[in-house]
Amino acid sequence: MLVVMDAHATEEQVRAVCARVEQLGLKAHAIPGSSRTAIGITGNRGAVDLGTLESMPGVVECIPVSKPYKLVSREVKEEPTVVRIRTPLGDAVIGGKCAALVAGPCAIESREQAFAIARHVRDAGGKLMRGGAYKPRTSPYSFQGLGQPGLEVLRAVREEFGLGIVSEAVDTETLDLVEECADMIQIGARNMQNFSLLKRAGRAKKPVLLKRGMAATLDEFLMAAEYVMAEGNYNVVLCERGVRTFSDFTRNTLDLAVIPAVQARSHLPILVDPSHGTGRRNKVLPLSRAAIAVGADGLLVEVHHDPATALSDGTQAILPEELRQLWTEARLIAEVLGRSMN
Amino acid sequence: MLVVMDAHATEEQVRAVCARVEQLGLKAHAIPGSSRTAIGITGNRGAVDLGTLESMPGVVECIPVSKPYKLVSREVKEEPTVVRIRTPLGDAVIGGKCAALVAGPCAIESREQAFAIARHVRDAGGKLMRGGAYKPRTSPYSFQGLGQPGLEVLRAVREEFGLGIVSEAVDTETLDLVEECADMIQIGARNMQNFSLLKRAGRAKKPVLLKRGMAATLDEFLMAAEYVMAEGNYNVVLCERGVRTFSDFTRNTLDLAVIPAVQARSHLPILVDPSHGTGRRNKVLPLSRAAIAVGADGLLVEVHHDPATALSDGTQAILPEELRQLWTEARLIAEVLGRSMN
Amino acid sequence: MLVVMDAHATEEQVRAVCARVEQLGLKAHAIPGSSRTAIGITGNRGAVDLGTLESMPGVVECIPVSKPYKLVSREVKEEPTVVRIRTPLGDAVIGGKCAALVAGPCAIESREQAFAIARHVRDAGGKLMRGGAYKPRTSPYSFQGLGQPGLEVLRAVREEFGLGIVSEAVDTETLDLVEECADMIQIGARNMQNFSLLKRAGRAKKPVLLKRGMAATLDEFLMAAEYVMAEGNYNVVLCERGVRTFSDFTRNTLDLAVIPAVQARSHLPILVDPSHGTGRRNKVLPLSRAAIAVGADGLLVEVHHDPATALSDGTQAILPEELRQLWTEARLIAEVLGRSMN
């Protein structure tokens, strides 16, 4: 259910409604909008006495929400959510008029590798670097990431280059560590329905980047974000990274129509990962252009200065000079849509 | 097999090689390039005596082609094919530096409807109008198109508005009629592997627009074009229109990565149909922008001045004012790629 | 719409209703059931005056049919349709309590090959032999079947071994020839929505075997059968042959749940083709057992005495000794379901 407050409702009135909701054994989520505040109520399996809420001061109306998702929904919050990632060089902004570029290696392999790539990311104009210390791999015998030493390298990259850090957590234990080190916590496609991990991410103090699962429907994708938000973390950025189909010339099939579909249903920003989405270096630039043109709020791109020696996913990493070209093209196309890249 | 001629080979030398090939019971396809001519040889199931060809005047080398496709392949012809559609207002150009917009109703319903829409297409800047007189429909009880009277309407549109006509043939009988009336013959997705129809299209004198089947792999798509070319019609334009996947918020999943994939393997131009590709009006503009940004050679778009009353596919047709916006945005994005729209 | 006749209605009364329907510009399909006749009405796009029909002698009621399919539907005809294929050795029966085995090579390659395999089919206990004279092939350069000489071989097989012949038509021209030679006309998966071909098959005098398209939904599959029946040919047998999915260890993914799904909606019998459905010889026997166990009305199986030299699809053809084992196992499993194999 959704409680819509009056445009002139005081903060005190909002707090009073929330308190009453909690008294009823439910959870209240006050979501400030540009003109008014809405209060989403979750946890209601039975009958909450609506009357008592509608008669409270400052309440305009109570709307029963029939859609399976609530907090992620545009019904709850009409304006697009803008997520700010703190970096030493100032905030990176994802959403609204701003599209962001997140670039970096698939996995952190060494201090040298990370620094070499970080330099290229910063020089290309990026504020955010991606890089995994923990890698979910199909085989138990593949390189699984450096682990904690990898996080130390990322901390050093942050200090040395001023870049904000985006890194993946693969379970609740590593989420504790990533939360401490990184500026944004990534939940990978294989964990999109790892609900224990989503709940833990919902209690984190850092923004969450949630990737779509390989076979996730749009509803399942948004409900996964709902798990995070239901625990109180509203800084969620979605990411399309390709779905699994019969089509065999790319690693996955990038489903770009999901961008306008998400934007019609949800206020959350959404990025596109053309590196995993295609799995082929020569398709990353064309699909990056397409992603910005379709209206995505940014790109998550793998870049490597020496892809041939990469310990994972070398075939899909672009080269530093391609990153510069991507940045230029993306900026020009974003302008056509009245947006800017950062 | 592929015979590469010397850059200075005379036309006579090319003809002599072709004649020898035909003597051997095979089919020769002379494909002129910007600097040299290549001769594709098809029909070879056994052993052609290569030696006799390599020793002929003007021949540089004979390359056995291992790929399943030959005439569609970049190995045979490196430069992109540019297809010109004759229209009363001058040629519409698809390929190379030129991307084209083909717009119009799903089906021709009446002279009034067709003229109303044609006016919008011309005013928006388009040179080519699509419109079906024969409609393949899932149900035998659905509107199947006006048939021959529909073709007469299209002929009138051509005369009145100067637009080139693109219309679908659904079998060999209707192909005869469409070939006579239209400037470009469309083969629909359901007929992509109707090999008898493809062969007939290969003997047509008009360019062919070949749509990808709903579950066609890239190889099957290119091989379908090969069927047309093997009969001698080299003016083939491909068209991505979405594939069938589990993803359920759009009618089909538009597979935009197929554009760079086709361009890497083939010299043929390729359009994108965002109307069938998404099945939702509100997704046509975003995906049209994405299609041009990814590098497609144009768009095939359904437009209707009164979609609510359309006899087929009204939910995916855009409005005339959306067509004008699409045209503006597409042109700006094409410029970023150094291309122009026509 | 559906007109249900009284159990005691005379043939004359049925004819009178049909005549009235035709007068109204519609098409009447009298479908005799075990206890009563139903008359399906197709072609009704506007308003037929129901009253005039309900008041006719022998009419019980007029039911508006909302489902997209009519003639294929269980609403029109409750008892399962039993299709009888005439063979020199007596009728082969598909449907009801009878499941049938149709076996033979993918393509007819020569009289020797066809006779060798026919002997194995007959000795294993089969009454029906499959074998293609016209083969739809992905590549224009692959073996496309022997054509008319292949049909002559099939005619000779029929005479020599007494087997009924099932053979594919790929366009309206070849359908004429196949209809003359074969006892059952196969429409392949790629042509499931070749509506001109379906209509022609609907005017044929022989039963039709209609294979499911690679990406066909259940509704599309049944509507394709509706195209055939709407032209007057009610002897349609469906065939599941695998759909296209991401799953890559088989050529297609055999969707056996379609069998009970078809049986819930339609009275038409349905076979399973485990040869194309898996594309792997070692999976044909297990999936054949599964098909009979799930309740299919028979099997369409490729068999070859020398698969290594087969001109097409050799990797999925089983050996003669495997055919005998298949027959034994299928019969035992059919018994568990109270059915018999023929």
Add this chain to the structure above:
Amino acid sequence: MLVVMDAHATEEQVRAVCARVEQLGLKAHAIPGSSRTAIGITGNRGAVDLGTLESMPGVVECIPVSKPYKLVSREVKEEPTVVRIRTPLGDAVIGGKCAALVAGPCAIESREQAFAIARHVRDAGGKLMRGGAYKPRTSPYSFQGLGQPGLEVLRAVREEFGLGIVSEAVDTETLDLVEECADMIQIGARNMQNFSLLKRAGRAKKPVLLKRGMAATLDEFLMAAEYVMAEGNYNVVLCERGVRTFSDFTRNTLDLAVIPAVQARSHLPILVDPSHGTGRRNKVLPLSRAAIAVGADGLLVEVHHDPATALSDGTQAILPEELRQLWTEARLIAEVLGRSMN
């Protein structure tokens, strides 16, 4: 790599090879076969000195394994693995000549519900009952299972009815609890690539039931089992439960061809879950028959005495009388394959 021991090698010799392998920083997995022991070596990213192993007493040869999976592979262990689940009524056996029936509710809802269903399972002849105390649900607002009280109910079912208990763990915390209470630990489809959970399951003392992910390829499925085995738990049973495709008349598409495909590559037993695989009650019996006919090592079936009131997945649960019919039919079909149900 794989070390094959002599048929007469002593246990001491096997231990000595394992010790040497561990000295080299690798992991040794001694896998006793019917005639000889093989030792799988995992963790080898660089160069192990093979020579030192081949010269050890009792070693026949060292085989480099190129396949991505090792411990799950038939190359390592040729005979099928037989997993025994301890129950108060004696062992339930999965694999080899024995196929097993695991039946029960989707979720444990109350002591009354669980006991009512347990009685039906036992009376039908089953030894194993499934029932979830922890349910991974798409929505955070759906019933998530009773949690620990649900496990207590299962413990009581075990005592009262003598049934072995199969129950799902959704994270490492709940795995501790499930391991204590249940006789077999289920890992659900959404967690098939939750590698932290797989590793924890690999250290459990109870057998593991691993369900295939909705979009998992065969290799990914087997590699997930490899994660469990690489930690030392060799009692792994796989389970096909349907994959996600375009086909929309069932909840998932049951991919029965995966059964012979797994059996060709791996020694692990594999069950089929026709309840999730179809999502429709009226398809559970036909697909159960098909699963046994294709050669599966058993069934995982949802049953409910009052599906209309079930808190989750009521539409796919069969009724107690259907369970009895399923048991009868499955036993008869298993006999055709020379197997018995338990």
